[in-house]
Amino acid sequence: MELLVAIMVGVLVAASVHLMLARNVLRFIFGLVLISNAANLIIFASGRLTPESPPLIAEGETTPALDAANALPQALVLTAIVIGFGLFAFALTLVYRAYQNLGTLNSDEMRVAEPQAQKPSTAGQVAEKQYIARDADA
Amino acid sequence: MADTGAEVPRLAGGPAGWVSILIPAALFAWFAQFLGPVAAGEVLLIGFDWVPSLDIRLEMMVDGLSLTFALLITGIGTLVTLYSTSYLGAHPEYPRFVLYLMAFMVGMLGLVLSDNLIALFVFWEVTTISSYLLIGFTSDSAKSRRSALQALLVTGTGGLALLAGMILLGQAAGTFSLSEILTMGDAIRGHAHYDAILVLFLAGAFTKSAQFPFHFWLPNAMAAPTPVSAYLHSATMVKGGVYLMARMTPTLGGTEPWFWALIIAGGFTTVFASVLSIRQTDIKQVLAYTTLMALGALTLFIGVGTSAAIKAAMVFLVVHSFYKAALFLMIGIVDHEAGTREVGDLRGLALKMPVTFFAGALAAISMAGIPPFFGFIGKEFLYDAGLEAETARIWITGTIFAASVLMFVAAGIAVARPFLGKLPERFKDTHEGPWTMWMGPFLLGALSLFFGIYPDIPEVWMVGPATDAVYGSDVDVDLYLFHGINAAFILSMITFAVGLVLYLAHQRLRDGLARIIAANPIKFDPGWDRTLDGLRAIAEWQTRHLQSGILTRYIFITFATFAVAMAVTLWWQDVLNFRLDVANELEGLLFKHWAVLLFITAGAILAALTRSRMTAIAALGVVGIGVALIFIMFSAPDVAITQLLVETLVVVLVAVAMLKLPHLHVRTAEPHRPHHALLAVAVGTVTTLVMVAVLQGNLDLRLTEYFNETAYYEAYGSNIVNVILVDFRALDTFGEIAVVVIAALSAYALLRGTRYGTIREDGEALRDTVDDAVLPDPAARSADGEGRA
Numbered sequence: 040m041e042l043l044v045a046i047m048v049g050v051l052v053a054a055s056v057h058l059m060l061a062r063n064v065l066r067f068i069f070g071l072v073l074i075s076n077a078a079n080l081i082i083f084a085s086g087r088l089t090p091e092s093p094p095l096i097a098e099g100e101t102t103p104a105l106d107a108a109n110a111l112p113q114a115l116v117l118t119a120i121v122i123g124f125g126l127f128a129f130a131l132t133l134v135y136r137a138y139q140n141l142g143t144l145n146s147d148e149m150r151v152a153e154p155q156a157q158k159p160s161t162a163g164q165v166a167e168k169q170y171i172a173r174d175a176d177a
Numbered sequence: 178m179a180d181t182g183a184e185v186p187r188l189a190g191g192p193a194g195w196v197s198i199l200i201p202a203a204l205f206a207w208f209a210q211f212l213g214p215v216a217a218g219e220v221l222l223i224g225f226d227w228v229p230s231l232d233i234r235l236e237m238m239v240d241g242l243s244l245t246f247a248l249l250i251t252g253i254g255t256l257v258t259l260y261s262t263s264y265l266g267a268h269p270e271y272p273r274f275v276l277y278l279m280a281f282m283v284g285m286l287g288l289v290l291s292d293n294l295i296a297l298f299v300f301w302e303v304t305t306i307s308s309y310l311l312i313g314f315t316s317d318s319a320k321s322r323r324s325a326l327q328a329l330l331v332t333g334t335g336g337l338a339l340l341a342g343m344i345l346l347g348q349a350a351g352t353f354s355l356s357e358i359l360t361m362g363d364a365i366r367g368h369a370h371y372d373a374i375l376v377l378f379l380a381g382a383f384t385k386s387a388q389f390p391f392h393f394w395l396p397n398a399m400a401a402p403t404p405v406s407a408y409l410h411s412a413t414m415v416k417g418g419v420y421l422m423a424r425m426t427p428t429l430g431g432t433e434p435w436f437w438a439l440i441i442a443g444g445f446t447t448v449f450a451s452v453l454s455i456r457q458t459d460i461k462q463v464l465a466y467t468t469l470m471a472l473g474a475l476t477l478f479i480g481v482g483t484s485a486a487i488k489a490a491m492v493f494l495v496v497h498s499f500y501k502a503a504l505f506l507m508i509g510i511v512d513h514e515a516g517t518r519e520v521g522d523l524r525g526l527a528l529k530m531p532v533t534f535f536a537g538a539l540a541a542i543s544m545a546g547i548p549p550f551f552g553f554i555g556k557e558f559l560y561d562a563g564l565e566a567e568t569a570r571i572w573i574t575g576t577i578f579a580a581s582v583l584m585f586v587a588a589g590i591a592v593a594r595p596f597l598g599k600l601p602e603r604f605k606d607t608h609e610g611p612w613t614m615w616m617g618p619f620l621l622g623a624l625s626l627f628f629g630i631y632p633d634i635p636e637v638w639m640v641g642p643a644t645d646a647v648y649g650s651d652v653d654v655d656l657y658l659f660h661g662i663n664a665a666f667i668l669s670m671i672t673f674a675v676g677l678v679l680y681l682a683h684q685r686l687r688d689g690l691a692r693i694i695a696a697n698p699i700k701f702d703p704g705w706d707r708t709l710d711g712l713r714a715i716a717e718w719q720t721r722h723l724q725s726g727i728l729t730r731y732i733f734i735t736f737a738t739f740a741v742a743m744a745v746t747l748w749w750q751d752v753l754n755f756r757l758d759v760a761n762e763l764e765g766l767l768f769k770h771w772a773v774l775l776f777i778t779a780g781a782i783l784a785a786l787t788r789s790r791m792t793a794i795a796a797l798g799v800v801g802i803g804v805a806l807i808f809i810m811f812s813a814p815d816v817a818i819t820q821l822l823v824e825t826l827v828v829v830l831v832a833v834a835m836l837k838l839p840h841l842h843v844r845t846a847e848p849h850r851p852h853h854a855l856l857a858v859a860v861g862t863v864t865t866l867v868m869v870a871v872l873q874g875n876l877d878l879r880l881t882e883y884f885n886e887t888a889y890y891e892a893y894g895s896n897i898v899n900v901i902l903v904d905f906r907a908l909d910t911f912g913e914i915a916v917v918v919i920a921a922l923s924a925y926a927l928l929r930g931t932r933y934g935t936i937r938e939d940g941e942a943l944r945d946t947v948d949d950a951v952l953p954d955p956a957a958r959s960a961d962g963e964g965r966a
Contacts, residue, residue, distance in 0.1 A: 040765075040766060040770060041762075042757065042759075042872070043766075045868040046865055047774050047777055048865065050782065051778075051781045051800070052860055052865075053785075053858050053860060054781035054784060054861075055781070056861065057857035058785055059732055060736070061850075062728075064728075065790075067732075069784055072827055073797070076801060076804050077864070079820075081864070083808070083813065085868070085872065086881075087872075088811040090812065091812060093812040093814055094896075095897065096889055096894075096896075102886060103885055103897060107812070107897075108813065109881050110881060110884055111881045111901065114898050114906065116808075116813070117815060117819055117898065117902060120823055121819065121823070121913055121917060122916050122917070123823075125919075125921070126920065127827060127830075128830060128924055129924050131831065131834055132923075135838065135927075135928075138839075144839060146727075146729060147727060
């Protein structure tokens with residue numbers, strides 16, 4: 040099963056890399072979600088996969104069953120999931136906000152910080168100018 | 178030697194001037210006390226532990242070589258600082274100058290006295306940095322700054338090479354103590370890293386001592402105030418490399434590569450520099466090139482390495498320090514009083530500046546190698562050693578002959594030209610410099626004569642012990658002025674004859690040289706500028722390509738680097754050398770396993786390829802739920818619960834955001850991206866391979882076992898995952914909560930901002946239309962909500 044999970048994680052990573060390389064920042068966010076999942080699976084599987092034996096101590100016992108699953112990667116993954124979610128929520132807000140201000144989801148057109156001589160699109164240009172003008176007003 | 182003239186109440190330069198004179202004078206006196214023991218053959222070690230944990234001891238090794246250098250540094254240092262009080266005492270930045278000069282002196286003394294290689298390197302760099310500050314002292318001049326930077330970069334680069342060489346040497350020898358390394362020469366020469374050590378050491382020494390092809394910084398460094406030139410380029414800075422080569426002779430010397438590297442570099446520098454010195458019209462530049470020549474000769478003779486050659490090198494080292502410092506100081510006085518150093522302008526100053534002329538003449542006669550001066554002895558020894566050399570005799574002797582002839586000419590240019598002849602009108606009011614200035618050159622010139630008449634004195638106290646230290650065993654040093662009519666003597670006579678002829682013709686010679694040099698396409702100084710420009714261009718090119726400002730390119734580079742680094746590591750570590758047990762892998766695989774694997778895979782591919790937002794969200798949901806199912810099937814119920822909650826929230830948040838965001842295909846239609854697809858597949862493959870490699874390895878279960886055994890007894894919990902999170906790794910969990918809170922606060926701040934104005938897709942500005950409630954603060958609401966029991 041581990042080998043198959045490894046192959047599947049490879050597909051997940053490939054898909055997320057392809058998404059993260061897209062110009063559309065929303066796609067990038069999708070890639071971020073996928074790659075978090077892939078990373079969590081890698082941590083989880085590297086502690087080996089143990090079917091149907093959670094790391095719990097039975098009533099009246101003091102240690103878990105001998106064949107219990109590895110608890111350490113589970114704890115790590117749990118933390119990773121939550122942090123991954125925090126990152127995702129923030130990134131999504133950022134994308135939303137960027138769209139509100141710049142009127143585009145195309146990362147190539149988001150050039151307020153690093154302006155280029157030739158702008159790829161006039162719409163982006165207009166948005167940018169307005170954004171800068173508004174900043175100057177404020 | 179250290180006459181500070183205490184009877185003179187006022188000294189230009191004030192307290193800083195006094196301090197600057199007294200420190201080297203006191204040090205000179207302190208070092209002088211070691212003359213007796215060292216002359217008797219003792220090697221003194223004085224020191225204390227500096228960094229005991231790294232086995233670095235700050236220890237002074239006082240033997241013949243280092244003591245000779247120390248006395249030259251402090252003795253000439255005293256005269257130079259005395260001189261500076263008049264030359265620079267009125268300068269508003271004079272105290273700064275004194276500080277730099279003292280720092281330099283400390284660095285130089287440390288360099289020649291350190292017994293520890295690392296300490297030696299530190300002091301080596303102290304001299305590099307302080308010489309940078311000294312050469313660039315007139316920092317309002319662009320030329321001065323450029324020269325300083327050039328000296329810093331050339332010698333600093335060499336210094337880095339030297340550091341690498343020292344570390345290799347220290348590892349080869351098993352110690353960083355010079356006094357110990359000096360005794361294990363055979364082991365080092367036979368070591369596998371000998372060639373690398375040699376190349377790195379020579380890179381350091383050649384850059385510091387301005388050997389060809391690193392010579393170009395030294396004449397430029399003449400932009401420094403004259404006392405600095407006199408100090409740095411007679412006895413100290415540039416002799417640092419010579420010291421290193423001399424010091425390393427017992428350890429690294431005596432091999433073929435050592436011999437040829439030093440012979441060729443030294444010989445070439447000698448001839449090249451002495452020819453160029455005739456070409457100069459600025460007398461300071463003439464002297465700068467003869468300094469190059471002297472450094473070349475010293476390198477050459479250290480390379481020859483016979484006892485006669487080492488002896489000759491040590492004599493010449495002392496001879497050169499005396500007359501070169503004197504001549505630099507002399508031309509400084511002329512410059513100070515007459516306002517120019519141009520050989521074409523200066524004439525007949527002898528009557529106006531008699532003492533300076535006298536001092537300069539003494540030094541110049543020594544430089545020209547005329548008996549009975551010390552310089553004559555130095556030249557005779559060079560000839561003797563050259564004629565005795567077993568290999569490359571013609572090359573060595575010829576080099577020295579050419580150099581001696583041209584030194585004769587240069588000495589004439591430096592002293593006879595400015596002082597003799599008819600005094601031009603413009604110098605009518607020129608007068609003698611103050612005693613503080615002529616004292617240095619006068620003493621040094623007088624010593625050049627005194628040592629020539631009584632050669633026993635330098636022989637017993639300096640040259641003899643220094644030669645022993647470099648050669649590694651006792652050498653019979655017997656300095657004498659006249660040793661019969663032999664080959665060296667005849668060569669000397671020919672030298673004078675040819676030198677005189679060339680001096681008389683030197684103006685024509687100079688014009689001819691100027692034409693030849695102008696026609697020569699290889700120029701080092703412009704080459705240096707081009708090198709720097711090239712470096713700058715590379716930096717610009719690299720910045721333009723790496724920092725393009727295009728997000729997708731950054732991500733591409735990041736992932737490509739990751740893939741390459743991982744692939745190379747996998748290949749390097751040879752971890753892909755395993756056999757897959759496919760039958761075992763497939764055994765016990767149930768329908769549910771297959772179903773989950775296929776669902777996740779399909780979901781991922783679909784999310785990557787779809788052009789529809791809704792499909793993408795659904796595909797993401799499939800992947801997330803699939804992952805949660807894997808957690809459930811493989812005994813991780815807590816993780817699965819968290820994953821389900823988070824996944825639900827992700828889909829909800831994305832769906833809410835979609836209400837406000839355009840469709841995926843709107844104006845951001847992705848072009849066909851084959852190279853992105855290729856990179857994606859590569860990263861995926863590498864990830865799979867790394868994972869397989871990890872799974873093949875042994876699993877270290879010590880931590881898990883520790884948690885299993887202690888969870889109940891120490892944390893009173895029966896859910897081990899929870900115990901780890903809230904007890905054993907509570908601080909980590911606290912950090913995690915902090916991260917989520919910060920994300921929530923940041924998201925909140927971002928969403929608040931939307932109130933104050935937004936821009937629609939067509940670029941038209943809207944005000945106050947976006948209601949915060951549309952996109953509820955996502956993280957804040959969920960941060961604590963998804964709890965994990």
